[in-house]
Amino acid sequence: MRGRGIVVMNFKSRMLLLVMLLTVFSISLFASEIIYLDNEHIQEYHGVQGKWYQVSAKNQLNALMTRHEVQLEDVLRVNSAAQVRHLIGSYVFIPYSEKCLKELEEKGMGRKALECRDDQFIWPLADVSVLTSVFGLRWGEIHPGLDMPVPRGTIVRAAKDGRVIASGYAGGYGREVVIEHRNNFITRYAHNSVNFVKVGDLVRKGQAIALVGTTGRSTGPHLHFEIRLNEIPLDPLDFLPENPALQVNEHRLKNWR
Numbered sequence: 001m002r003g004r005g006i007v008v009m010n011f012k013s014r015m016l017l018l019v020m021l022l023t024v025f026s027i028s029l030f031a032s033e034i035i036y037l038d039n040e041h042i043q044e045y046h047g048v049q050g051k052w053y054q055v056s057a058k059n060q061l062n063a064l065m066t067r068h069e070v071q072l073e074d075v076l077r078v079n080s081a082a083q084v085r086h087l088i089g090s091y092v093f094i095p096y097s098e099k100c101l102k103e104l105e106e107k108g109m110g111r112k113a114l115e116c117r118d119d120q121f122i123w124p125l126a127d128v129s130v131l132t133s134v135f136g137l138r139w140g141e142i143h144p145g146l147d148m149p150v151p152r153g154t155i156v157r158a159a160k161d162g163r164v165i166a167s168g169y170a171g172g173y174g175r176e177v178v179i180e181h182r183n184n185f186i187t188r189y190a191h192n193s194v195n196f197v198k199v200g201d202l203v204r205k206g207q208a209i210a211l212v213g214t215t216g217r218s219t220g221p222h223l224h225f226e227i228r229l230n231e232i233p234l235d236p237l238d239f240l241p242e243n244p245a246l247q248v249n250e251h252r253l254k255n256w257r
């Protein structure tokens, strides 16, 4: 009886060990996460859900707070502002009350959840079907990213979790956001009309960081997107998920290369 007991225990321990090893193995290889893609109705800032607005007057701010059912201190806190006058004349993030969020989700305006590997970059725009320039030589010089033509005002999302290391105007790039990620990767989002995030902000994959524009050296509204490793630009198409919508433009991609 005793011997049998040991055998049973050994078997159980072995199975437990096997399960543990498999878990560790799968976590290290396929660590996945659920992310939420900000849309035009619900966006995130500093871990709070709300929406960005251009606020030009105090009564407009009051009306927005009433609509979102939040207090002034909630707005000041998330925007890191000491006083109301610091908010007027700029883009302000207005959080939603729990009730407002629930209502939006019931109306089908909620953010889309996406399961992806935690080391995987995502496309910085919701729908990209055309690339006007790909990575590589263009007119005798290196084009270090992808150009995605979309309407002005389209939401630009962080391609991966990270920390904002630049947000401002940078010559030919126009208004840009640069985010640093783990393992010496950075991503750049250029030619924006508006930047929401500030230097030092921690951002989550899928979070709205800017709006598309045509600032800097640009001939029309588009997002210029770069992925760099140790400052060296890499082809974002090697890192972004497969995008079936791009296939129809394959001939175009070949011509550009």
Ligand SMILES: [Zn+2]
Binding pocket: 133, 143, 145, 146, 147, 224, 225
């Ligand atoms: Zn470009």
